Amino acid sequence: xxxxxxPAPQAEPAPQxxxxxxxxxxxxxxxxxxxxxxxxxxxxxxxxxxxLPLLExxxxxxxxxxxxxxxxxxxxxTALTVDHHRGSEEQQPGWDYHDPETVDPETGLMDTLPAFxxxxxxxxxxxxxxxxxxxxxxxxxxxxxPLGLVFIDGGHTDEHAGADYAGWAPHVAEGGLLxxxxxxxxxxxxxxxxxxxxxxxxxxxSGDFAEIAATSSLRVLQRTSAPAAAHR
Ligand code: SAH
Ligand code: MG
Numbered sequence: 001x002x003x004x005x006x007p008a009p010q011a012e013p014a015p016q017x018x019x020x021x022x023x024x025x026x027x028x029x030x031x032x033x034x035x036x037x038x039x040x041x042x043x044x045x046x047x048x049x050x051x052l053p054l055l056e057x058x059x060x061x062x063x064x065x066x067x068x069x070x071x072x073x074x075x076x077x078t079a080l081t082v083d084h085h086r087g088s089e090e091q092q093p094g095w096d097y098h099d100p101e102t103v104d105p106e107t108g109l110m111d112t113l114p115a116f117x118x119x120x121x122x123x124x125x126x127x128x129x130x131x132x133x134x135x136x137x138x139x140x141x142x143x144x145x146p147l148g149l150v151f152i153d154g155g156h157t158d159e160h161a162g163a164d165y166a167g168w169a170p171h172v173a174e175g176g177l178l179x180x181x182x183x184x185x186x187x188x189x190x191x192x193x194x195x196x197x198x199x200x201x202x203x204x205x206s207g208d209f210a211e212i213a214a215t216s217s218l219r220v221l222q223r224t225s226a227p228a229a230a231h232r
Pocket of ligand 2: 182
């Protein structure tokens with residue numbers, strides 16, 4: 001019998017980003033703490049072994065994209081990232097998460113695309129990423145190929161988070177991962193609403209996904225069924 005102090009047999013150690021990638025992530029403007037970033041990187045590395053693209057909804061200035069891009073680069077796949085680059089509700093002028101540097105002085109609207117491009121360029125990861133600029137449901141409606149990972153980190157209203165789930169989860173390949181950010185089961189903890197938590201519950205209740213990891217508000221679910229979406 002093993003001694004009580006003996007650690008449980010370990011699965012493989014979590015894949016870690018190289019120090020320069022982690023430094024680029026930590027320097028980038030955005031909304032992801034390091035512990036969740038490391039969990040996202042580990043999930044992306046595992047999912048990338050399926051040999052399929054990794055897709056993010058919610059690029060903002062490219063902070064989390066760096067991690068998906070590096071995991072994709074190492075596996076020889078592509079990271080895709082979706083955003084209209086006009087910001088979520090809570091990022092608009094006058095709201096808590098507004099950053100005046102993201103406003104385009106000519107249009108007076110938020111435009112995070114230039115900052116995103118600088119972030120990826122600085123990190124040396126441009127060629128591993130395809131940016132899809134537009135509204136998530138509009139792009140999802142045109143999509144017809146399987147994905148190794150879908151990371152939902154876009155709008156936080158039920159309308160937006162729900163549409164991200166409905167539009168993209170059907171494209172996660174069997175064995176692929178659905179990662180959801182900003183899941184706050186306790187309303188006392190949330191800052192921008194519980195829509196991502198409701199999406200997480202919906203994914204579990206569908207019977208198509210099982211939770212495999214949780215780090216702060218980041219949840220990693222794996223598809224246990226064949227996707228219903230018709231893929232080319
Ligand atoms: N992943 C980023 C944070 C994303 S913030 C990081 O690591 O920092 C959420 C982003 O989702 C915003 O940039 C906003 O423009 C985008 N967004 C919100 N609703 C959207 C929609 N319906 N379609 C496309 N992008 C959307
Ligand atoms: Mg988020």
